[in-house]
Amino acid sequence: MANELKLQAARADKEGRSQVDADKAIMAADTKFAQDIAKRMNASALKVSSAAKAIESGKITKRADLDKAIDKATRADMEHRWLLADVTTWYPVSEEPQRHFTNAVEAYAKKDYKAAAADIHKATSYLRLEAGRAIGETKQELESSVVQLDTLAASVEKGAVKEVQSITNVFAKANHALALEHRSKAVESWLRKEYNKTGYELKAAAHGLESAAGWVGGEVKAGASATVADTRALGDKLASGATWTRDEVAKGFESLGNSINALGDKIGSTKKASPAGL
Template sequence: MKLTPRHLTVAVLVASAQLSSVAFAQTPKMPTAQAAPAEAKAPVAIKSPTDWIIYDETTFTPVADSISLHLDAARKAFDAKDNKKAAAEMRAVAAELKAQAAQAAKAEKARTKSEMELAHNTFKRMDAVASKVSAAAAGIENGKIKTKADLDKAIDKATRADMEQRWLVTDVTTWYPVTEEPQRHFGSAVEAYAKKDYKAVATEIRKATGYLRLEAGRATGDAKQALDSSVVELDKLAASVEKGAIKGEKIMDKAFANANHALALAHRTKATESWARKEYNKAGYELKAAAHGLESAAAWAGQEAKAGASAAVAGTRALGDKIVSGAAWSRDEVAKGFESLGNAINALGQKIGSGKKAAPVNGGT
C-alpha cells in the first residue's frame, strides 16, 4: 500500500500528538458568573506505556495503573516459577480492586440516577472480581494453576471485562496520559500494512482496542454503545487482517474513524458530567481528550472532514487548556465551547455513518 496524502496527514498527526496540548493564546474576556479559578496544578503529561498484559494471544491490556502493574508482576513471577511472589501480587490486585470497588460505591448526591446505578453496578462487579482474583492467587500457591493457560482460564473473559470497570474510578493522572495511544497504534497499523506485515497490523489494532475497552468501562449511554461497537469492529478487523483477508486500506480507515469518533463522544460526555459536578479540572482534561479524538477521527475520514472539524478542535483545546490552568472563563464561553464541540462530533458522525450523537448541554455552573 502506498501512503496517500491523507495517510501522511494522519502520520503527522500521530507524530505531533505530544505537542497537541500546547495552549492557544487568547485575549481574556471579562467573565460573567465566573467560578473562582482552581488552584494551579502541575499539568498532566501524555505518555506511552511500555508493557502489556496479553491474554489468549489476542487481548492486550496496557500496564498503565496500579492494578495492571501488579497483574504484570504476577504474570512475570509466574513465568519465572516464583509462585509465592505471583500469589502475593495477585492478592495485591484483589486488594486494589476491593479498594476501588469501595470508592465506586460512594455515589455522591450530585450524581445523576444513571451514574448512581453505574456506581452500584461497578461496586458489585469489581467486588466479585476481587474474590476471583483471590481464588486465583490461592490456586497458584497450592499448585492447581500450573500454566499461563490455566491462569488465563481462572481470570476469564468475563472477569477481565468486569476488571476494566476500574477505569471508572481512576484519577485523571491515570487515564489522561494514555488518551492519545489509540491513534498512535492506528498510525503504526497503517505503516505495518504498507510493509505487508499483517501480524504486526493485527497487534497494533489489538493494542488500540485495549484502550477502547478501558474507556468503555467508564462510559454510559450512547457513548458506551459506540465504544462497545467499535471494540467488536476492531476485534473482527484484527482477525481478518491477520489472515490477509483485508484488501485495501479503506475498511481500516472507516474502523479507525469510528473508534476515534466514539472516544471523542465519550470524553465529551464525561466533560459534561464533570462540569455539572463543578469538577472543572477533570472537565478540562476531558475536553482536551475529546478534541484529540475528534481530530483523529476526522483525519481518517479525509481532508474535507479534517478541515471541517479544525475550528472546533482548536477551540476545544484552547478552552480545555484554559480550564485546567485555572485561568478565567465565563459561562457563555464554556457553553459555546461545549456546543461547538458537540456540533462538530455530530457532523462528523453523520459523515462516517455513526448514529450516536452528543447530547445538548448547558455550559454554565
C-alpha cells in the same frame, strides 16, 4: 494498571485504619473489609505485573495463555480500577488508540499483517476500558466499535483486507465514538463542578475528533481543525485553573458537539452528541 491496583490497595488499607473513633464492632468489620480489599487488590496487582513481564519476555504469546495468567476476578479488578481511575491515570494514555491505529496502518502497508492485527487489538483494549466508564448511547457506540475492531483485526491478520480504506473507516468510527464519550464525560464533570476534569475530558474529546477527521481527510479534516484548537485551549484553561467564562464554556461545548455530529454524518454514524444544556 498494576501500579493503579497497588494504589487502590493502599487507599483501602488507609481508609480502614482511619476509623479509629468509630464503634469497635463496626470498626472491626470495616477494617476487615478494607483489609480484604487491600489483600485482593495487591494479589491482582501481582498477577498483572507477572503477566506483563511474561508478555515482555515472550513467555506469553497467545490469548489463551494470558487468560490463564489473568483470571476473571483479576480482570474485574482491573476494569473496576479503571472505572474509578482519576484523570492522572486515564488522560496520559488517551492518545494510545490513535498511536496503535497509525502503527497498524504502517504495518499493513508493509504486509506485516500479524503486527497490524496486534496493534488493532491493543487499541481495542483501551476502547473496552472506556466502554466501562461510559453510559447510555456512548457506551453502545464504544461497544459497537469494539466488535468492529475485533472483526477487522481477525481479517487483517489473515490478509483478507484488500484496501487500506476498509481499515481507516473503522478507525474513524472508533475515534468518533471516543470523542462522543469524552464529551459526554465532560458534561458530567461540569455539572459536578469538577472543572479540572471537565478540561481534561474536553481535551481528550478534541483528540478523538482530530484523529477521526484525520482518517477521513480533505475538507472534514480542515473543518475540524479550528474546533480542535479551540477545544484544547478551553480544556487547558479549565484543567489549569485559569480564568474562563460560562459563555465561553457553553460555546465550546456547542462547537465541539456540532463538529462531532458533522463528522459522524460523514462516516455514517447515527449517534449524536447531546445538547450540553449549559
